[in-house]
Amino acid sequence: xxxxxxxxxxxxxxxxxxxxxxxxxxxxxxxxxxxxxxxxxxxxxxxxxxxxxxxxxxxxxxxxxxxxxxxxxxxxxxxxxxxxxxxxxxxxxxxxxxxxxxxxxxxxxxxxxxxxxxxxxxxxxxxxxxxxxxxxxxxxxxxxxxxxxxxxxxxxxxxxxxxxxxxxxxxxxxxxxxxxxxxxxxxxxxxxxxxxxxxxxxxxxxxxxxxxxxxxxxxxxxxxxxxxxxxxxxxxxxxxxxxxxxxxxxxxxxxxxxxxxxxxxxxxxxxxxxxxxxxxxxxxxxxxxxxxxxxxxxxxxxxxxxxxxxxxxxxxxxxxxxxxxxxxxxxxxxxxxxxxxxxxxxxxxxxxxxxxxxxxxxxxxxxxxxxxxxxxxxxxxxxxxxxxxxxxxxxxxxxxxxxxxxxxxxxxxxxxxxxxxxxxxxxxxxxxxxxxxxxxxxxxxxx
Numbered sequence: 001x002x003x004x005x006x007x008x009x010x011x012x013x014x015x016x017x018x019x020x021x022x023x024x025x026x027x028x029x030x031x032x033x034x035x036x037x038x039x040x041x042x043x044x045x046x047x048x049x050x051x052x053x054x055x056x057x058x059x060x061x062x063x064x065x066x067x068x069x070x071x072x073x074x075x076x077x078x079x080x081x082x083x084x085x086x087x088x089x090x091x092x093x094x095x096x097x098x099x100x101x102x103x104x105x106x107x108x109x110x111x112x113x114x115x116x117x118x119x120x121x122x123x124x125x126x127x128x129x130x131x132x133x134x135x136x137x138x139x140x141x142x143x144x145x146x147x148x149x150x151x152x153x154x155x156x157x158x159x160x161x162x163x164x165x166x167x168x169x170x171x172x173x174x175x176x177x178x179x180x181x182x183x184x185x186x187x188x189x190x191x192x193x194x195x196x197x198x199x200x201x202x203x204x205x206x207x208x209x210x211x212x213x214x215x216x217x218x219x220x221x222x223x224x225x226x227x228x229x230x231x232x233x234x235x236x237x238x239x240x241x242x243x244x245x246x247x248x249x250x251x252x253x254x255x256x257x258x259x260x261x262x263x264x265x266x267x268x269x270x271x272x273x274x275x276x277x278x279x280x281x282x283x284x285x286x287x288x289x290x291x292x293x294x295x296x297x298x299x300x301x302x303x304x305x306x307x308x309x310x311x312x313x314x315x316x317x318x319x320x321x322x323x324x325x326x327x328x329x330x331x332x333x334x335x336x337x338x339x340x341x342x343x344x345x346x347x348x349x350x351x352x353x354x355x356x357x358x359x360x361x362x363x364x365x366x367x368x369x370x371x372x373x374x375x376x377x378x379x380x381x382x383x384x385x386x387x388x389x390x391x392x393x394x395x396x397x398x399x400x401x402x403x404x405x406x407x408x409x410x411x412x413x414x415x416x417x418x419x420x421x422x423x424x425x426x427x428x429x430x431x432x433x434x435x436x437x438x439x440x441x442x443x444x445x446x447x
Contacts, residue, residue: 109237
């Protein structure tokens, strides 16, 4: 099958990797020791022993480890069906509430990117960040004509550490994927996807281009907003973009009316399916920090650093799979998976795999978000592939990541939403008219 370009992850020397691994173990050990000391001190003072603060300590440890680890933690925080709720709550802080940059680092970053006269381009710059992430911080400002903007600045001195951490984590996940219970699951590909995304997020110029493409792609959706970059002021370490009204007034799902929650669930799923089946340019990092609900009732899509271009043949097979999942046609779902597999040979038992898929699709096909468990579904799918000698394509990992990140948000908005029914007309539309040459040329320029 056609394969998309898979970016190479960095190689690091053994010495550098061992030194970094030593620092990682030291950070984890210190955090664990702090938690145990606090736990023991409570018991010595006659207070009830509790493990209630361990999630907060876990978040602090991850924050100290840096961007690559924070990215994996961000993904984990969206899975309340896998991790304890307290752990998810603590890790969600890492979406946009990491320790901010020091004021002197902010001034240095502005001067390096825009020159010593940066204040002439950006007036009314506020040093208090709107959001503070692992790779960059976002600040409010105004252009010289008074237009409000958001300024995203990359933290200094990240690149070497991030490269080492990505290489280490990719190796760990690749080794884990060889364990008996995990063979066949795309752990190495997942780690590669996340690692590559972290490295791409270091280049904010690419993010600015992706923002412009996503804004164009999702412009027909009523409740979805994407900030427009100010191209003249963007560069490798800085993105200047429109300040979207209401983005600072992030609200919780419970504060919205039932009607608005249903509308937002519908629009959010439509945005994801438009990317997966029509445009091919997919935002794979739609965690709650990048998918903001506002009091005006809109969804603001932020941070286009982890955007992936899905090959057309993969989109076609993915569309075939989703369409037949909704119709509970297991054999056709199996056909779509087999068509996209890395390897199907004489040792592959395609008949047994088709039978497994038929049972799986009978169970999950046509269900609402309340009853559809993406992790359970994916686990059974990968287990069947493993048993029957069918090797999954890594290209399916990126759509899976996009759905994995957004699933819990949609479920909280409207657990009764029928995501398969929402996907169906988009799939039909995609099948009736693929993107023309101009769209393909635009996609080829995306990061």
